[in-house]
Amino acid sequence: EEQLVDSGGGLVQPGGSLRLSCAASGFTFTNYAMTWVRQTPGKGLEWVSAISGGGDNTYYADSVKGRFTISRDNSKNTLFVQMNSLRAEDTAIYYCARLKRGGDYVDYWGQGTLVTVSS
Amino acid sequence: AIRMTQSPSSFSASTGDRVTITCRASQGISNYLAWYQQKPGKAPKLLIYGASTLQSGVPSTFSGSGSGTDFTLTISWLQSEDFATYYCQQYYSYPLTFGGGTKVEIK
Numbered sequence: 631e632e633q634l635v636d637s638g639g640g641l642v643q644p645g646g647s648l649r650l651s652c653a654a655s656g657f658t659f660t661n662y663a664m665t666w667v668r669q670t671p672g673k674g675l676e677w678v679s680a681i682s683g684g685g686d687n688t689y690y691a692d693s694v695k696g697r698f699t700i701s702r703d704n705s706k707n708t709l710f711v712q713m714n715s716l717r718a719e720d721t722a723i724y725y726c727a728r729l730k731r732g733g734d735y736v737d738y739w740g741q742g743t744l745v746t747v748s749s
Numbered sequence: 750a751i752r753m754t755q756s757p758s759s760f761s762a763s764t765g766d767r768v769t770i771t772c773r774a775s776q777g778i779s780n781y782l783a784w785y786q787q788k789p790g791k792a793p794k795l796l797i798y799g800a801s802t803l804q805s806g807v808p809s810t811f812s813g814s815g816s817g818t819d820f821t822l823t824i825s826w827l828q829s830e831d832f833a834t835y836y837c838q839q840y841y842s843y844p845l846t847f848g849g850g851t852k853v854e855i856k
Contacts (some may be wrong), residue, residue: 665845674836674847674848674849674850675785675787675793675836675838675847675850676847677838677844677845677846677847680843680845689843689844690844691844692750692844725792725793730798733781733783733798733799733840734840734843734845735783735795735798735838735840736783736785736793736795736838737795737798737804739792739793739794740792741792742792
């Protein structure tokens, strides 16, 4: 059974850094593009970043470009996002998710990890 | 970026009602549209992709239609477990974008 387990969230001060991880199991990780989607508590969904199966192509929302870096370790079936220069508006639940092969929509989601940026 | 606009943002309905949610793209996206359902405290769940293809395991009371810029999600017979927030998402081009969501509440 496909499973995604997000971790790494927490409280960080403005300007600080945090790295989120997502452990994947139950499918051939390298065959799938992966993505991060965030949701401000009580608000809607915002796409953050995506990475191809091999890791050679990456995509970012303008709101995080230059501050966030998505990466993956296919030997460990793990997805990452390094978040630097964090701002209050980055406060959200961050979901790791799998993109369907042949179409960039999400077919599996992690449980989410909460990132709070506050002094 | 392609902007996705959902309407209404919320509404109340009763069990057994037929409900329709609309999603409009700011430019043509062919049929590269997905719908998700989200319940409080949970991750979203894929309902429909390709504008009209039902994800495996999703009840046939859900259906999707549309192409180009205008899309609809219809629930033909609202059941208690369908009270949730629904989001559309275009995957025609990056950046991927979601609609603002439609919350379906119990009347």
